[in-house]
Amino acid sequence: MSKRKVYLHIGAPKTGTTYVQDRLALNARGLTGHGVHFPNKRLFADPTLFHFRAALDLLGQDWGGPSGHADGSWATMLKQVRRRSGTVIISHEILAPAPADKIARVMNDLSDSEIHVVYSARDMVRQLPAAWQESVKQGRRWTFERFLAKAEHGSPWFMKAFDLPAVLEAWGRSLPPERLHVVTVPQGRTDSNLLWKRFCTAFGVDPTWAPLDSERSNAGLGVAETELLRRLNRQLDRTTRSTASHDELIQTMLDRSELGRRRSRKVQLPPAHYAWAQGEAERWIAWAERVGVDVVGDLADLRSGEPPADLPEDPNEVRAKAITKAAVSALTVMTREAASRPDPSREIGARLKARAEQMRQR
Template identity: 60%
Template sequence: MSRKVYLHIGAPKTGTTYVQDRLSLNAKSLARHDVHLPSAPLVDPALFHFRAALDLLDQDWGGPAGHAEGGWPALVRKTRRRSGTVVVSHEILAPAQPHQVARAMRDLAGAEIHVVYSVRDLARQVPAAWQESIKQGRSWTYASYLNRMERGKVWFSRAFDLPRVLGTWGAGLPPERVHVVTVPQAGDQSRHGDPLWLRMCEALGIDPAWAPLDSDRSNRSLGAAEVQVIRKLNRRMDRAARREATYDELIRQMLAQGELLKNESATVRLPPDRFDWAAERAERWIEWIEGSGVHVVGDVEDLRPVPPADDDAYVDPDRVSGKRQLNAALDALAAMTHEAARRQDPDKALAGRVRAGAERLRDR
């Protein structure tokens, strides 16, 4: 039975939420063309792949203790039952250790394995990663995070290290089976659809016509004031250490990915004095790509950071005015108050969840 397995391993903050949701929305249509997204009954494919990735990496976060146990063998079994093309996608796979990659390759032996890595210039990727870490409960300042990032002391720095990631995941694979997908620079458009999606389709061997349903999901960025409010809330509630699932989900869904996205405070950007570092990393990545012979979808020039036209417009997120933070905090308090009132009416809350679930199923 002929089978190709595409392992989309990240990187984080390169449009992976959108790509994974679009694959999921079009799972039935893709299956008719012998392209499969492993999943389980009543389990969203993104969650199924997340648990499998956690299990492979011997991690256990994002849910109750033991929630990922057995996830990787379950995904492998689903994969082995398929012919044609199988797509596995989760961005936390990027910084896997050599022994974990070796296990993945061993468990999937018998298939033609491809590795797909989407990559974005650091001027956009680094600020987005700081915001994501705050959404997930961290409370470090932007300056502290940037210093750690440059020294390779944060998880994201390992996930973004293109030579290391592809050197590990691509070990033993022909270079033509390692695919680098560059994220288009802002403003790049296509008359034929989302340019990132079209590039991903090319890397995965998918005809875009097989996946007509678009996704409205994305992991959008917050403004500087809103990030500071959540950062200080994290510190007050000690989220990183306590990881209380109930309010942890409430903060992420209601604030970090909900109400506070509606505000329009200053954009979090890479500081002007960090562009030389980002440009040096980009040059190293491009040299590695060109010397390795891997398959590139897009343009390696997309990896070079583009300095803003006006450096004087830079706003330090660690120095956002108290007035702006107060306004964002009041918006957060209002959102939480409305949510508390809604939850006091269980019938209305249940009806809302059923309606949302029905709409989601209908869209698929």
């Protein structure tokens, strides 16, 4: 019997990972018929949540849900993997900047399989605005300029996940280069399925085996919507911003209001940062060509090019009127959400009253 292949899709964040994971989940049953497995904890559960929790547990992290919600998930993932033959795909982008000891554990835990690492990469002109927005959605308070200043020194978590050579040197230390697969995110308006087809090539999957398309994406915000969230974060303490209920409420607001459908101008990289972004792209490309990793797509997709001639020095300046409009939309959704939720005190009171009535009738 041929050796099981395990494809570890480790990111990077903001490279279509949400879409790919959801499409794998939607087509999991059909893929199984072709010997391709996207493990789940149990039938009818959300496999994308299972993969997230497995990654958290592996990394020793506890966020994105109730305390302890990920405990034991990596061990459960391993059990699911070992029950299968053929191809197994494990996917979550928080794995990209994993420390050396965690990577060594993965390699040891999966030593009975042929391990492949899949890493998707995108040009920095699109990647940096997306990363800043995502950090704000997760509760950060920094301005885009402050984020960029730190990014150029490699300090934010996102930059550790985006550093293609560093990530793949760490994950590929014990693997031959042909088992390191770099999927480039295409530039411009191309075939909407092109990125998916590239992932399928990296995974060794026929795209026709997964016909159900995903409607999920981690959509970007506009400048006004992002600034509104950033200002909201400044008014909230860290404890509040780090709770699962806060994340749920913010996601509800983004899903149900215009905030999540970007009505204002998109966030753009200021022209002063293009040279650095281009330098990073050339460093990544040189490394990939020198090492000889398997490139699915075109390394030229990672180049940023020159800033548009009409791009202002500060393309993300936002007017108060736009922020007010975004705030009204957000407040409307939050008010409806609050009104739809039961009052805990009333629920408790009703239960006590009913219990007292039962006691009187005895």
